[in-house]
Amino acid sequence: MTRPTALIADDEPLLRERLRSHLARVWPELEVVAEARNGREAVELFDTHAPQVVFLDVHMPGLNGIDAARSIARRAHVVFVTAYEQYAVQAFEQGAIDYVVKPFDEPRLADTVQRLRERLAQASPPPAGSLDAVIDQLSLELRQRAGARAYLQWIKASVGASVRLIPVEQVAYLRADEKYTLVAWDGGEALIRKTIRELADELDPERFAQVHRSVIVNLHQVAQVNRGPNETAEIALKGRKEMLPVSRSFVHVFRQM
Incomplete structure (x- = not known):
C-alpha cells in the first residue's frame, strides 16, 4: 500500500x-x-x-x-x-x-x-x-x-528625479519585477524596492489580495474575473487593458466575493 x-x-x-x-x-x-x-x-x-x-x-x-x-x-x-x-x-x-x-x-x-x-x-x-x-x-x-492594526497608507516611489507618495487607494496592482516591485496606479507606473511578500504583510487585506505569487491586486479596482482551466482565472481591471493572472492557490479569494 x-x-x-x-x-x-x-x-x-x-x-x-x-x-x-x-x-x-x-x-x-x-x-x-x-x-x-x-x-x-x-x-x-x-x-x-x-x-x-x-x-x-x-x-x-x-x-x-x-x-x-x-x-x-x-x-x-x-x-x-x-x-x-x-x-x-x-x-x-x-x-x-x-x-x-x-x-x-x-x-x-x-x-x-x-x-x-x-x-x-x-x-x-x-x-x-x-x-x-x-x-x-x-x-x-x-x-x-x-486588535486594530495600522496598514500602509502611502507607497513611496521614485518617479524620474522626484519621489512620489502614492495613496494606496489609487494603486491598481503590484507586480514583482526581478529585484523590484512594479506599482501601477492612476497616475502611471513606478518601481519600488519592497518585495511582494513585504507588501502583502503591510497592506490592508480588506482592500488588497495576493492573487499570484508575483501579483497583488486592489479588490476595489477589479471589474471582472474570468475563470480559466485547472482552477485558474484572469482579472480585468477597471479602465485598464492588461489582464492579471490568478493562480489556483489564490482563486479562493474570488469564491468569497
Whole structure:
C-alpha cells in the first residue's frame, strides 16, 4: 500500500522537528514529504507535493495558517497547530478540522492520527460541512486578538528625479519585477524596492489580495474575473487593458466575493 503523506508548516524549526518526531512515533508509516516556514511556502509546497494531510501552525508570518487553509481546504485533511487551545474549540469538535496544541501531547496527537487514518482508509474527502465556518471563526478570533492594526497608507516611489507618495487607494496592482516591485496606479507606473511578500504583510487585506505569487491586486479596482482551466482565472481591471493572472492557490479569494 502507498504510504500516507503529510506536510508540516511552522515558522519555528524546532517545533517542526518536534512534531515530526512525535508523528514518527504515533504514525510510523506516515511520510512527511515537505516542511514549510510560512503560509505562502506551505501553499506552494502543497501544490508541488499534493500531500494528503497538512499540519498548519495558526500563527505564521505573512500568510498565516488560517489563510493557507483557505487555499488548501478540501484538497487535503487539515490539522491546525496552535498554542491557544481556546481557539474555536467547539467548532473543531464538530469534526470539520482537527487541531493539536503546542507543546505537543502524544495522546492528543494519537487521537488526531486515529481520525485521520479512518478518513484516509475510507478514501473520504475532507469534511466540508462546517469547514468554512471553522476557518472564518478562527480568522475572526485572530483579528480580535491582534486588535486594530495600522496598514500602509502611502507607497513611496521614485518617479524620474522626484519621489512620489502614492495613496494606496489609487494603486491598481503590484507586480514583482526581478529585484523590484512594479506599482501601477492612476497616475502611471513606478518601481519600488519592497518585495511582494513585504507588501502583502503591510497592506490592508480588506482592500488588497495576493492573487499570484508575483501579483497583488486592489479588490476595489477589479471589474471582472474570468475563470480559466485547472482552477485558474484572469482579472480585468477597471479602465485598464492588461489582464492579471490568478493562480489556483489564490482563486479562493474570488469564491468569497
